[in-house]
Amino acid sequence: MSGFEDEIWHMFAQETEEHLETIESLLLAAEAGHIGESDIAVLFRAFHSIKGLCRAMDLINMESVAHRAEDILGLARDGSCPLDAAMASLLIEAQDALAQMRRATLAGEPR
Secondary structure, rough: OOOHHHHHHHHHHHHHHHHHHHHHHHHHHHHOOOOOOOHHHHHHHHHHHHHHHHOOOOOOOHHHHHHHHHHHHHHHHHOOOOOHHHHHHHHHHHHHEEEHHHHHHHHOOOO
């Protein structure tokens, strides 16, 4: 890889790690019943940002998972469905899947 490509992958790794950490901490609070509208907005933006980063890197599977999580959070954000423990659990599964795919991608496994 060129220096530019290395730099892009480094930025992807760093930004996705930050978003995944944010998601994890907020979803743990949601499972305990401690989440507000502003937290839901932060979660939505974090999944949305991961979706965009994955699209830019042509990581279609990761993009798809992030997009589905974003859709679920959209329901919570517009008040159609509360972000309860069950929904938080689903979103934690999405976060876990994204983290696993991220590790595999950064380790050079097929995307």
